[in-house]
Amino acid sequence: MNTSSFTQAMHTAWKKKGLISTLLLPVSWVARAFIARKRLRYQRNPGLSHQSRLPVIIVGNIYVGGTGKTPVVIALVQALQAHGWRPGVISRGYGAKVGKQARTGQGQLDPALFGDEPALIAQATQAPVAVHPKRVLALLQLQEAYPQVDVIVADDGLQHLALGRDLEIVVQDGRAIGNGRVLPAGPLREPASRLDYVDILITNLQPGETPPKPLKAQTWQLSMQLAPVRVEQLSTGISMEWAAWHVSHRQQAASAVAAIGQPERFFAMLSAAGLQLNQTVALPDHDAYDSSPFTTLSDPIILITGKDAVKCRRFNDSRLWVVYAEPVFSDPSWLEFCHQRLTVIASQKSAMADKTPRL
The missing domain is CATH 3.40.190 (D-Maltodextrin-Binding Protein; domain 2)
Known part of the structure; x- marks a missing residue:
């Protein structure tokens, strides 16, 4: 079985709590324990997360594989640009061979050097882009190379806890949380309860697809096609x-x-x-x-x-x-909400920076 066929078979298995999923449950319990321990470590030690002087907004997911983050990132960056922001985008750069140093660029980028999604984002938005598996390195290099940037949009990185964030947007599709189990017994990178603590949840639907059952949490929920x-x-x-x-x-x-x-x-x-x-x-x-x-x-x-x-x-x-x-968003006002929230956050961060003693 090739990689593509295996992946498809696993996604099929993750639709329900069947035999394959149940057999993998013990491994998922170990994974859940590791995820919980890691998150607790960062909660107890806030200094482990890099807190940027700029507002940071993450667009990520908890369902493994493609859910439609890239179109959301592009729409968000373009909306921020329309409001006068100068956003920069950081990404892992999946598929690109990135060395010890983060790689930055703008405009037409080589996907072999930056990854296909960062190259597409850069082409569509003309925003500066930095890629590195360690998102903090990408952020710092982006700030150095493009000092005019005043807000950071992270393409993926929801689980990258070393990167501090001010807003979290999760994109899911019609599969929602699948069978609700964490990898490898299910498709989730984190427990489904993680969705209760994000700011916005966007469900990417196919034509004619029924939206999944909404969460009970206060998370802002909308759909898109x-x-x-x-x-x-x-x-x-x-x-x-x-x-x-x-x-x-x-x-x-x-x-x-x-x-x-x-x-x-x-x-x-x-x-x-x-x-x-x-x-x-x-x-x-x-x-x-x-x-x-x-x-x-x-x-x-x-x-x-x-x-x-x-x-x-x-x-x-x-x-x-x-x-x-x-x-096409069922409620496009989420973009205005991001602008308003980021305006407040930027003001707060600027005030804190002014109060920081200079040695």
Whole structure:
């Protein structure tokens, strides 16, 4: 069984508390104990967490794998920019070979050096980006390289307790908490009770999907759906609004390829938008595209995601069209809430810094 098949099999098993999950429960108990001990250590020793002089907002998840964080990060950064903030983004840089020093950049970034998601975020927002598995190193390097940055958005890192934070946003999808168990008996990186203590919970739904049962906690809960807004021919840079592109190309045969956490979500979005797909190819998340997966497809149109596009330009395949999607939120006022909260937090941190004695 290859890695992709194994991952799919585990996600299937995690939908319920079946035999496989139950057999793995003892390991999950050990994992839960480790998670609780680690969190208690940081609670008793606040100095272990780096508290930045800038407001820090984390967009993460507790369900392992892709839930749709990247579109939320992009929407948040763009909303903050519209309010006059100068956000910088830090990320692990999954798939990139990052050395001892954090790597920073802005604009068009090489996904081999930064990771596909940070490269996409940098391209979509033009915000400066820093990557390193140790998020504090990424934050410090970002501040040094881009002193104009006045708020930090962390792409993932909810469980990275060494990084202090001021706001926490969790993104889940229609699977919610699955069978409710911690890895490996379930899909959760932390116990489901962790959701009671985050600021905002966003559920990323597929078209026609029913929202999961809401939490009893005071966490602000809303949903979102991704919708295609723009299409770009990767080889030429020709760009069209989705509606116009769909009208002019709907008679042509099309396929779709995606190397994201949940490829079926991308395919379902295209189908819901009125597109008929002859073939769909689901690749492993963060696939490096070492060779072209498009040679076996004969359709004149092949649709890919923005995350895949940052790695596919070198193929110079005129059939590739990038679908840029944006989230539609059931309650978009959460973005204004973040702006207002961060304004207060920034003021408080500035006042504390002014009171700190200078040696």
